[in-house]
Amino acid sequence: MMTSIKRFLIGRPLKSTEAGEQKLNKTKALAILSSDALSSVAYGPEQILLVLITVGVTAFWYSIPIAVGVLLLLTALILSYRQIIFAYPHGGGAYVVSKNNLGVNAGLIAGGSLLVDYILTVAVSVSAGTDAITSTFPSLHTHNVMIAILFVLFLTILNLRGVTESASILAYPVYLFVLALFILIGVGIYKILMGEVSSDLHASMGTPVAGISLFILLRAFASGSSALTGVEAISNAIPNFKEPAPNNAAKTLILMGSLLAVLFTGIVFLAYYLSIVPSVEVTVVSQIAEEIFGRSFMYFFIQGTTALILILAANTGYSAFPLLAVNLAKDKFIPRMFTIRGDRLGYSNGIIILGLASIVLIIAFEGHTENLIPLYAVGVFIPFTLSQTGMMVKWVREKPKGWAFKLIINSIGAVISLIVTIIFFLTKFTQVWPVLVFLPIIILVFHRIRKHYDAVGEQLKVTSCDPAVPIEGNVIIVPVAGITHVVENSLNYAKSLSAEQIIAVYVSFEREDEKKFEDNWKKWQPNVRLVTLHSHYRSIIGPLTKFIDTIEHKASEANYRVTVVIPQFIPRKGWHNILHNQSSLMIRTSLLYRRNVIITTVPYHLKK
Incomplete structure (x- = not known):
């Protein structure tokens, strides 16, 4: 039954030879890898x-030069990540660049930041999209958490079905x-050019503003730069592209950057010209749409697609997280x-862990994840800074051909990214301080895991291990609970092995049972030694x-090994297991960590 449900939800297993069919063309890749970056247009301005x-409202004209600054940073990042794509065509993005050029710890900071950031991407995006839906239908507001969890489960299952199938569905929204x-x-600019929008709504460029300061401008620039989250996703997901993967990834990156630049600039300009004032109840995009179209079909079309893109922005995390985890x-x-491919050739463990971690965050914050946006943004700009610096190094x-121009691009990107990161820490420390806690912890965990794997590898090498001590003989112990076919089956198996001695062990709770069992055993198995324990x-x-x-x-002194043969009956139906006490499982678990004890389970399959 479980297999049938799995096949219904995920689909039939794919052969390893079908991996090429699971690669993305540029059209589908743009949809699923750019959704996070493009969705930020809805909240960046x-x-x-x-x-x-x-x-004050008169300061809104500063949004134009700030937007220009964001575009300059976007240009530097796009050009830099394009270079990363060709320099590191097997993916990995900021993690690989930082590790190879700045050292292991720098790579782990970048990798750890991005892993956490992709979890935040899913939680924040789905929660934001859910808020947009429940704002339209207020009666659903009390069910925010459940709706968000259902969306996460939907995206998780969709991605488990394979990258091409998820891309085919998600491309349309x-x-x-x-x-x-x-x-x-387009319609907004047309109305402005036709004079249908009054030019008196906004303060003209260059209007003096009392109280404005460089600190406020830098803070506004840093906040606007949150629109650049998700730019790095394509460089992490190069293996998902059809061949030639680096060329297709680079073209997709340029197209994503161009779309993001046009949409971001357009929304900032319209918000300034229409003198839109941000409100808790209504988003800036919603106000612009209502100002231009009124409460018409186009208004609801824009609101509906905005809600969808906010939810589907989470899919960028599902595309990039598993591949980063693989590296x-x-x-x-x-x-x-995390390196194991699932039935549909995707890295299923990464997809499932991402979904579960996101659900935990949504439940922990009760669906109100807007306070995580600064943490989410700074988690991206740390890897931005490290990857740009790594490319500079x-x-x-290496000093390849044209390296000076490439160095200038990366230097600009590194400096601006560092400035944005510092501004986040200075202006929003109360919201981003957790990064100073979880990053050291994550890096420590990374190193402990690596240390464990190195230790295991060293111990498993035949050349480095101490010579194995020859086993001179074997003592078999068979725990028995009664005189049954299950015990008989296990004893027959034990007798087939080369053993110095077979000992049946019976644990009794009552003295009368102990004596009775010993008498019955002598009649049934007179040649097998029985030990009774009270x-x-x-x-x-x-x-x-x-x-x-x-x-x-005693056995170890004579270089003997002890083998415990555990009888276990297997019910015909899986649910029957809950009707039995599973003592064989408990015995096996308790003996598992005994260094010189070998455990063998002998199953006896029931027919009814």
């Missing part, structure tokens, strides 16, 4: 205005959102299970393990 409104904003910006797992910094060290506290595990430890100690 608003973040700028929220800072400027503290000075993304492109509808782009179309809706192009129509909004970290290959370097032994996180569990190797690479060009200076348990004063009605525990099977305690007396049994104590006896096994005693035998093991």
